[in-house]
Amino acid sequence: MDDKQILMIPGPTPVPEQALLALAKQPIGHRSSEFGCIFEEVLQNLQWLHQTQNDVLMLTASGTGAMEAGIINFLSPGDRVLVGCNGKFGDRWADLATTYNLNVEKITADWGKPLDPEQFREKLEADTEKQIKAVIVTHSETSTGVINDLETINRHVKTHGEALIIVDAVTSLGTVNIPVDEWGIDVVVSASQKGYMIPPGLGFVSVSEKAWEAYKTAKMPRFYLDLDKYRQFQAKNTTPFTPPINLMMALQVSLQMMKKEGLANIFARHQRLMNATRAALKQLNLPLFAPDNVASPAITAVAPVQADTEQILKIMKNRYDIALAGGQDHLKGKIFRIGHLGFVTDRDILTAIGSLEATLIELGQDSLTPGAGVAAAAKVFAQSEARAPVQ
Amino acid sequence: MDDKQILMIPGPTPVPEQALLALAKQPIGHRSSEFGCIFEEVLQNLQWLHQTQNDVLMLTASGTGAMEAGIINFLSPGDRVLVGCNGKFGDRWADLATTYNLNVEKITADWGKPLDPEQFREKLEADTEKQIKAVIVTHSETSTGVINDLETINRHVKTHGEALIIVDAVTSLGTVNIPVDEWGIDVVVSASQKGYMIPPGLGFVSVSEKAWEAYKTAKMPRFYLDLDKYRQFQAKNTTPFTPPINLMMALQVSLQMMKKEGLANIFARHQRLMNATRAALKQLNLPLFAPDNVASPAITAVAPVQADTEQILKIMKNRYDIALAGGQDHLKGKIFRIGHLGFVTDRDILTAIGSLEATLIELGQDSLTPGAGVAAAAKVFAQSEARAPVQ
Known part of the structure; x- marks a missing residue:
């Protein structure tokens, strides 16, 4: 039937009726004051959802676009990175990092098994010259239903002191606790069609001060996914490029529902x-x-x-x-x-x-x-x- | 009120009621056969709209994301390109090309005036060593309401023989005749919130055989905007990354309306x-x-x-x-x-x-x-x- x-x-996940109805509204201009008000509210609620004061930037992109932004804004070709791989999305991060000529070291586990935080600890402790620039972890591995021990891995990254931690939270944000500020997570990537309860089309990247420091010296060309452009425009409650306006109106509604819950x-x-x-x-x-x-x-x-x-x-x-x-x-x-x-x-x-x-x-x-x-x-x-x- | x-x-432009109602449907899985059917119909109608047999690839992105894809897939750092600049969007193309280290030569006109095709002809004729790899033209300059003489400029590009022509048709596709195959336009970039009559969130890039040849030797790292990924998946009526499913359902409707008209x-x-x-x-x-x-x-x-x-x-x-x-x-x-x-x-x-x-x-x-x-x-x-x- x-x-x-x-x-x-x-x-994608099911979408609440009130978010669907917001999707079906006539679009409004993205440079209008009305849109600015929606945008401002959404930005505040995104910080609430991420438990952070960091910028949470919104991209018109699939999750993979947000993943790419999470790499090209903070790293330079040749940088050594540890990538946790125990499923399809961990592998995708490794592919992405390899495409951008990073020096990728995979920490693997069989699909269906979790990453071993000890392997991260060993690599990070051995790196006395601080050459590891980032550690990339897929929190909830969508392909296998395994959740990795982000808290422990992150603790080892913090002990290292230099490396950024970049987290794929695509199916974990809004489903499991990720206290971004408390843990000091530098980059968190997520996408609208998951815990956010709206259709696909928006990617999200939260960025810590430490990651913005890395941005200053990162040497990869970027334009559409240049997160500093988004930061500058979002500070004025607007976007550098035309956003998916109707999805944003739906996001306003779904975030209100999440806050109420x-x-x-x-x-x-x-x-x-x-x-x-x-x-x-x-x-x-x-x-x-x-x-x-x-x-x-x-x-x-x-x-x-x-x-x-x-x-x-x-x-x-x-x-x-x-x-x-x-x-x-x-x-x-x-x-x-x-x-x-x-x-x-x-x-x-x-x-x-x-x-x-x-x-x-x-x-x-x-x-x-x-x-x-x-x-x-x-x-x-x-x-x-x-x-x-x-x- | x-x-x-x-x-x-x-x-964005107003959206027909039947497209809004399609937007408000519960999403379906993007790997389902039902979505495959919608996608196949949409792809066929996109070729009809573009008057082409070329691939028309769909990206979850603003128009600027599609513009970037139009550059990084076909060119290499240092390549000489002519960029027509007589408004904000021509300037954006020049910025984009400069960001990716192309050797950018601007052909300018005052905002509110058209580009002079003669200036393109002179540059192209003088380029006997065929160093110009691409000519980038904004067809309808959204910032000024000027339409550039694409047909004549394109004829000069064809006489040159080597350079690709890359066209920003964001506000011209679906409003004015662009016979892509008849004229031999290599790359055509457009976006959903314009002639397509649906909200923003989808970018489109049509790609000629000649452009695919250039793809083979183009040396810029790319992953999310790698058009070959889209080509390979679209050949199987699917997408490499999660598409904006609801927008796609609205696009199905709006293209049916356009075809009927x-x-x-x-x-x-x-x-x-x-x-x-x-x-x-x-x-x-x-x-x-x-x-x-x-x-x-x-x-x-x-x-x-x-x-x-x-x-x-x-x-x-x-x-x-x-x-x-x-x-x-x-x-x-x-x-x-x-x-x-x-x-x-x-x-x-x-x-x-x-x-x-x-x-x-x-x-x-x-x-x-x-x-x-x-x-x-x-x-x-x-x-x-x-x-x-x-x-």
């Missing part, structure tokens, strides 16, 4: 959604791809053994109108992923698990106890604190 | 809107900034002598809810601009001119004959062929 689909991929509630909700999803999948004998202690509150990856992944995705989509994501690159056909980030509530998990149970039954998984998954999720919800009542 | 504003700036009708409509606007302004004793023979069908710039530009803009906006644009850079306060591109019809011109007359009367312009502007516009419309009836 048309228009019935529920998106449970790791982005509050950071602690947002993080607790994502934790709860993850716990319920994982408890349910265990009851359904579906092996979880990431271990419990490094599971991302944004995405759960499943590696079915008895059932065919593609068949599961197909029935979930065609009969139950729920879009899940398959695996990427060498994980294609081996895992599927459930996105539970952004505009997702407890009910959505019950819906997805119930449909997944029905799908497994259709596929002849006789060992399954019907209802066990939904019951496990329900138990997690029942044991968590009740949500604040609807106002 | 809220929501009553009519945008008549040179972008037909290119000849679209161009004739913009010509008629320009003629009516200019006829009316002359009757109101408002000096036109660009001469008749080089006036852009997308934008009319006005340089009032008796009335204060800022006052006109203020009354037009506050009393009549019509947003016009001021001048940019050194033209600020000296001109104002009426955008009549995209989703604009004859009635909109009558509305704008009527409101402008009322504004001038409020400002005490006693020499004005009330109604003369509207009458002049009406005469232009009466003399033109009737539109096809509403279906």
